[in-house]
Amino acid sequence: MPDQKRTWILIVAAVAVVLAVATTIALVELPGQRIGIGREGGRPGETALPDLPQATWEMSVHASGVEGKLTGAEKKALQRQRPELRVLVKRVYDSLFIHPNRLADTLKENFSEPAAVSLRRAGAGADEAGRVATTLRRATIGIQATGGARMAVASVTVHADGDGSDQPVVHRSALWLERARGDWKVVAFDVRQGPLPEPSGDKKGDETSKQRGKGKKPNRKSP
Numbered sequence: 001m002p003d004q005k006r007t008w009i010l011i012v013a014a015v016a017v018v019l020a021v022a023t024t025i026a027l028v029e030l031p032g033q034r035i036g037i038g039r040e041g042g043r044p045g046e047t048a049l050p051d052l053p054q055a056t057w058e059m060s061v062h063a064s065g066v067e068g069k070l071t072g073a074e075k076k077a078l079q080r081q082r083p084e085l086r087v088l089v090k091r092v093y094d095s096l097f098i099h100p101n102r103l104a105d106t107l108k109e110n111f112s113e114p115a116a117v118s119l120r121r122a123g124a125g126a127d128e129a130g131r132v133a134t135t136l137r138r139a140t141i142g143i144q145a146t147g148g149a150r151m152a153v154a155s156v157t158v159h160a161d162g163d164g165s166d167q168p169v170v171h172r173s174a175l176w177l178e179r180a181r182g183d184w185k186v187v188a189f190d191v192r193q194g195p196l197p198e199p200s201g202d203k204k205g206d207e208t209s210k211q212r213g214k215g216k217k218p219n220r221k222s223p
Helices: 002-022 070-097 098-108 113-122 205-213
Strands: 057-064 132-144 150-163 169-182 181-196
Touching: 057 070, 070 098, 070 132, 070 150, 070 169, 070 181, 098 181, 113 181, 169 205
Parallel strands: 057 132
Antiparallel strands: 132 150, 150 169, 169 181
């Protein structure tokens, strides 16, 4: 656990440097592989969308950057900010994968302007509403408990099947968030999106992959 605490301390310190040197900036801007490109959408004005199955969110929120026990004030700050961060993460990824028609408004409300522009260019998420079924949605949010809980990092993984796609897609990202004037904003991000690797068939190799992934198996539930 001390190693994990030191890791979070380094992450928070890195965020502080980014904010101080470059105001707000997207750390990684990758082209990604979007889901649903090349398939026909609905007719103009058509509002009915297919009711595709979506995975239940697995979400945890914890304190980071603290040595020893939390003070009473730190615990209260953490409790106050936890619900808002949960809602923000769900809203962002619902807009990326399920309701991309809402993405522009979501980014305007929840991202700094430079980060919003960069995420739109990164090619993450789906290109059309009603085309994606998710099979895994997992988020871990670490809140810097000191200083009034004003910075946080969210690590998110989404597995998705596009309508008619040959291979599921895995999306992994990290969001760096800052709270200013009472509102949380994503000020930087790191995103990777591409085909979900198929099992190799090599039990020894698969076991190595599981260890590197901390033993978390892809939740490949059937729609």
